[in-house]
Amino acid sequence: MKWSGLKKEFQYIIVAIIVIFFAFVPLFGSTYAIxxxxxxxMYIVMASCWNMFSGPAGYISLASGAFVGLGFYxxxxxxTRFPLPVLMLAGGLASLVLAVIIGSITLRLRGVxxxxxxxxxxxxxxxxxxxxxxxxxxxxxxNVRNFGPNAAFYAMLVMVVIALAVVVIVRKTRFGMxxxxxxxxxxAAAHIGINTTAYKVSGFAVTAFMMGTVxxxxxxxxxxxxxxxxxNMMFSFLPVLMCVFGGMNTFLGPIIGAIxxxxxxYNLITKIPQIYMIIFGAxxxxxxxxxxxxxxxxxxxxxxxxxxxxxxxxxxHL
Amino acid sequence: xxxxxxxxxxxxxxxxxxxxxxxxxxxxxxEIFGLIGPNGAGKSTFFNMISGAIPIxxxxxxFDGIKISGMKPDRICRLGxxxxxxxxxxxxxxPVWQNxxxxxxxxxxxxxxxxxxxxxxEVLDFVGLNDLRDKMVPDIPLAYQxxxxxxxxxxxxxxxxxxxxxxxxxxxxxxGEAMELITKTRDSGITIIMIEHVMKAIMNICxxxxxxxxxxxxAEGTPEEIAASKTVIEVYLGES
Ligand SMILES: Nc1ncnc2c1ncn2[C@@H]1O[C@H](COP(=O)(O)OP(=O)(O)O)[C@@H](O)[C@H]1O
Ligand SMILES: [Mg+2]
Numbered sequence: 001m002k003w004s005g006l007k008k009e010f011q012y013i014i015v016a017i018i019v020i021f022f023a024f025v026p027l028f029g030s031t032y033a034i035x036x037x038x039x040x041x042m043y044i045v046m047a048s049c050w051n052m053f054s055g056p057a058g059y060i061s062l063a064s065g066a067f068v069g070l071g072f073y074x075x076x077x078x079x080t081r082f083p084l085p086v087l088m089l090a091g092g093l094a095s096l097v098l099a100v101i102i103g104s105i106t107l108r109l110r111g112v113x114x115x116x117x118x119x120x121x122x123x124x125x126x127x128x129x130x131x132x133x134x135x136x137x138x139x140x141x142x143n144v145r146n147f148g149p150n151a152a153f154y155a156m157l158v159m160v161v162i163a164l165a166v167v168v169i170v171r172k173t174r175f176g177m178x179x180x181x182x183x184x185x186x187x188a189a190a191h192i193g194i195n196t197t198a199y200k201v202s203g204f205a206v207t208a209f210m211m212g213t214v215x216x217x218x219x220x221x222x223x224x225x226x227x228x229x230x231x232n233m234m235f236s237f238l239p240v241l242m243c244v245f246g247g248m249n250t251f252l253g254p255i256i257g258a259i260x261x262x263x264x265x266y267n268l269i270t271k272i273p274q275i276y277m278i279i280f281g282a283x284x285x286x287x288x289x290x291x292x293x294x295x296x297x298x299x300x301x302x303x304x305x306x307x308x309x310x311x312x313x314x315x316x317h318l
Numbered sequence: 319x320x321x322x323x324x325x326x327x328x329x330x331x332x333x334x335x336x337x338x339x340x341x342x343x344x345x346x347x348x349e350i351f352g353l354i355g356p357n358g359a360g361k362s363t364f365f366n367m368i369s370g371a372i373p374i375x376x377x378x379x380x381f382d383g384i385k386i387s388g389m390k391p392d393r394i395c396r397l398g399x400x401x402x403x404x405x406x407x408x409x410x411x412x413p414v415w416q417n418x419x420x421x422x423x424x425x426x427x428x429x430x431x432x433x434x435x436x437x438x439x440e441v442l443d444f445v446g447l448n449d450l451r452d453k454m455v456p457d458i459p460l461a462y463q464x465x466x467x468x469x470x471x472x473x474x475x476x477x478x479x480x481x482x483x484x485x486x487x488x489x490x491x492x493x494g495e496a497m498e499l500i501t502k503t504r505d506s507g508i509t510i511i512m513i514e515h516v517m518k519a520i521m522n523i524c525x526x527x528x529x530x531x532x533x534x535x536x537a538e539g540t541p542e543e544i545a546a547s548k549t550v551i552e553v554y555l556g557e558s
Contacts, residue, residue, distance in 0.1 A: 177420065187407050190370075191401060296428070
């Protein structure tokens, strides 16, 4: 993973400022601001964790919707009896178990086949849940207890801090190096002693756990959930879009992408519900075409260009 | 003599094509063993089966007393079997030194970062890639990319190193260097199996040679025996 042109410490400071800024929102902000911030923070967790695995390993997962959905239903089943942290843990663990099972089967699929499978997984889990509701309990959806906007907000904030800590730890340790090795040459990685399956499954599972926890929190912000709102492909696509836009394999990229697109979605979903997906799709394609290394990459190129010009100027005086 | 690798009845088919056919091969500790044969003879496929890159259809492989057929490549590597690929497979997004570091970190259990870093210096020195250590992989000549693969494997501390055509594309003086490097590696206590088309190198540094043709082993012996073998000469003349 690259640290982009900014100094590591400086990036930490930027992120710390963002987190502290969010921490003060409930003190001064409206309910609208609190809910918007909670949403943004959910996507910071999702995009950063998605990037932590899919970025270096090169396995583009579209399973996020399944993990968030399991988090939704963990809250749906348990919210009347248990406090929020228990719901989060339950959502996280359910997603982790699903990821280990699915990962063990599908992470030997390479490239696009893995992506297609994870895409189908969301629909599959949704179909199972729909079947369960129609055939077994004969009731569509579940009500979820609302713990108040502040509870959800602070839960998301805690998850942001945990997620970013996990991201930093992973990229600094041999776990991250193994994932990078797998992404750059899986054969080479396997032949120097990297247990590729174990690393891929664990990376995928950690990501899934984090997504399950924020899914559980998210559900408590809504009053009612059903399979359609829980196992939503938007949850799968948005982290990818955020990372591509912000800069894959960078620390700041997914955070920037999450802030931009969560805010955009939050505002557009009510105003132009039919066409905002088209806009997002267009942005995604334009990003891939014109800034393959994302906003962070653009910044870096501009910085290098300026530096080169400076060097040339200095050279001219000599 | 103690055997380092013992392959018995190893076979592999791709669809209807029998790429490797019932091959027995025994390599002694401390040998440089040459594997030759025309293109498509099944040499690389044989390597791929030994290293665990592809599953074996039938047959067994014993490596230093342990049955490795059926194991995954990472376990086989950690038991001490290193290899390079015919088309070099490196970590293209990393500089040369980090490629070697990966081998040192993951090749053996319980390597600390400091230990691995000192292994990097040692190995880069050994193979003569120190000048290129900070270069990214795509920026170094193709011939050196193969040497980098060898360095990465050496960093895993192998007992046996399998080299697949690492002299392809080298000029004569570089071939000389590579021969020296391989001999030096063997002298440091690592057994070597090499696939090679550069006959001068094979004949000069190998202790024994086996010849594959259409997936089957058709000859085996010392360089002198192979050079004098009618079957081998026919195969090579027939191909060209
Ligand atoms: N993965 C594969 N799938 C199908 N056929 C293969 C595969 N690998 C090798 N082959 C075929 O097996 C035969 C032996 O190939 P190979 O082992 O690469 O030969 P060599 O290394 O001796 O030149 C060739 O005919 C080749 O086309
Ligand atoms: Mg070959």
